Amino acid sequence: MLSHEQNKIVSWTDKSDTYTWFSQRAWVEIDLTALSNNVLQIRKLLSPGTQLMAVVKADAYGHGSASVAQTALKSGANWLGVATVPEGIELREAGIQARILILGATYTNEQVQAIARWHLEPTLCSAKQALVFSDILEAINFDSPLQVHLKLDTGMSRLGTDWHNCAEFVQLVARLPHLQIASIYSHLATADSPDPTVMKLQHQRFESAIAILKEIGIEIPRLHLANSAGTLSDKSLHYDMVRVGLAVYGLYPSVHLRSTIDLKPVLQVKARVTHVKTIEKGVGVSYGHTFIANEQMRLAVVGIGYADGIPRNLSNKMQVLLRGVKVPQIGAITMDQIMIDISAIPDVQEGEIATILGSEGQHHITAEDWANQLNTISWEILCSFKHRLPRVNII
Numbered sequence: 195m196l197s198h199e200q201n202k203i204v205s206w207t208d209k210s211d212t213y214t215w216f217s218q219r220a221w222v223e224i225d226l227t228a229l230s231n232n233v234l235q236i237r238k239l240l241s242p243g244t245q246l247m248a249v250v251k252a253d254a255y256g257h258g259s260a261s262v263a264q265t266a267l268k269s270g271a272n273w274l275g276v277a278t279v280p281e282g283i284e285l286r287e288a289g290i291q292a293r294i295l296i297l298g299a300t301y302t303n304e305q306v307q308a309i310a311r312w313h314l315e316p317t318l319c320s321a322k323q324a325l326v327f328s329d330i331l332e333a334i335n336f337d338s339p340l341q342v343h344l345k346l347d348t349g350m351s352r353l354g355t356d357w358h359n360c361a362e363f364v365q366l367v368a369r370l371p372h373l374q375i376a377s378i379y380s381h382l383a384t385a386d387s388p389d390p391t392v393m394k395l396q397h398q399r400f401e402s403a404i405a406i407l408k409e410i411g412i413e414i415p416r417l418h419l420a421n422s423a424g425t426l427s428d429k430s431l432h433y434d435m436v437r438v439g440l441a442v443y444g445l446y447p448s449v450h451l452r453s454t455i456d457l458k459p460v461l462q463v464k465a466r467v468t469h470v471k472t473i474e475k476g477v478g479v480s481y482g483h484t485f486i487a488n489e490q491m492r493l494a495v496v497g498i499g500y501a502d503g504i505p506r507n508l509s510n511k512m513q514v515l516l517r518g519v520k521v522p523q524i525g526a527i528t529m530d531q532i533m534i535d536i537s538a539i540p541d542v543q544e545g546e547i548a549t550i551l552g553s554e555g556q557h558h559i560t561a562e563d564w565a566n567q568l569n570t571i572s573w574e575i576l577c578s579f580k581h582r583l584p585r586v587n588i589i
């Protein structure tokens with residue numbers, strides 16, 4: 195029995211009636227039970243008073259934001275984090291009422307009005323941006339104060355006012371009508387590194403900023419600093435809330451953090467064998483003939499390619515799982531198809547399902563494996579699967 199047949203499909207993103215799941219050539223499976231487990235595991239690390247924000251930007255790292263958000267909230271997450279206004283609206287349209295922080299910078303009139311209308315909560319990075327917000331809210335007669343989150347730069351050199359200049363910025367926002375400071379936060383640049391030096395420096399700077407604000411009589415609101423790596427590595431970084439992305443999806447930000455809690459990968463990529471054949475010694479495979487058979491061999495074509503999100507640079511390097519066996523991919527990865535060497539399992543039939551990323555029995559192929567092969571990070575691998583691949587939610 196194929197592994198997926200034991201699972202219950204709870205939703206299916208392909209709206210057309212023409213195709214059933216079983217007729218698809220390739221898809222992404224989202225294990226919502228694993229997601230729920232991951233959220234519970236992360237919660238166990240937190241003090242009861244610390245809130246958990248599930249970061250669901252970029253369509254929940256490619257997992258499908260609405261179903262991930264709903265599952266995360268049911269399993270103990272309190273807040274959601276997105277990157278952009280449309281990502282926030284998508285969650286509201288799915289009926290989600292939890293507080294949603296927009297982690298990216300927003301400025302335009304339309305964005306500010308959409309934030310107000312949809313009860314989203316923006317990040318403000320500067321006094322100038324706070325004034326823009328206040329003016330627009332004044333112009334539209336916004337009656338209740340908008341909850342805003344002030345970003346300080348403690349060493350990432352991305353969004354935020356420099357921590358040592360925070361007094362003026364925070365004081366200004368505190369005095370502006372229409373705005374209420376819901377939190378002050380910063381973001382860690384190196385929390386996934388085994389060397390904690392920079393993370394400690396950022397922590398000290400965040401503490402110094404808080405001390406400055408206390409001194410000038412600012413009422414300290416909710417504070418937050420930690421991403422997944424910060425959350426797993428040091429409880430003193432948790433403050434009032436942690437913002438967790440990668441770990442929710444079941445991956446560790448770094449090898450040295452693997453022993454902390456028991457996470458399970460949520461996403462698997464599956465594709466069907468579409469054709470099988472025998473090729474003779476000396477025959478070349480795929481564009482450019484980068485693979486030549488050095489003996490007679492059995493080959494299968496699998497219906498997934500770089501247009502689905504498999505990085506072409508994995509050509510002749512990746513492996514896939516089929517019938518519980520790890521077999522090598524051969525030749526150049528093409529737009530919609532890959533070839534695999536099935537000499538070890540020569541009676542494989544057309545229509546059988548291969549695991550491109552995921553587990554079969556004792557074998558695993560993880561986003562980390564691909565990231566290592568490609569000299570990148572697992573975050574990028576998760577975000578690379580295209581919408582051309584339907585997402586199948588299973589529990």
Ligand SMILES: *Cc1c(COP(=O)(O)O)cnc(C)c1O
Pocket residue numbers: 249251297381420421422423437438439440441447
């Ligand atoms: C993406 C993001 C996170 C989550 O990061 P992970 O490493 O995936 O946990 C947290 N905070 C901010 C500001 C982010 O942009």
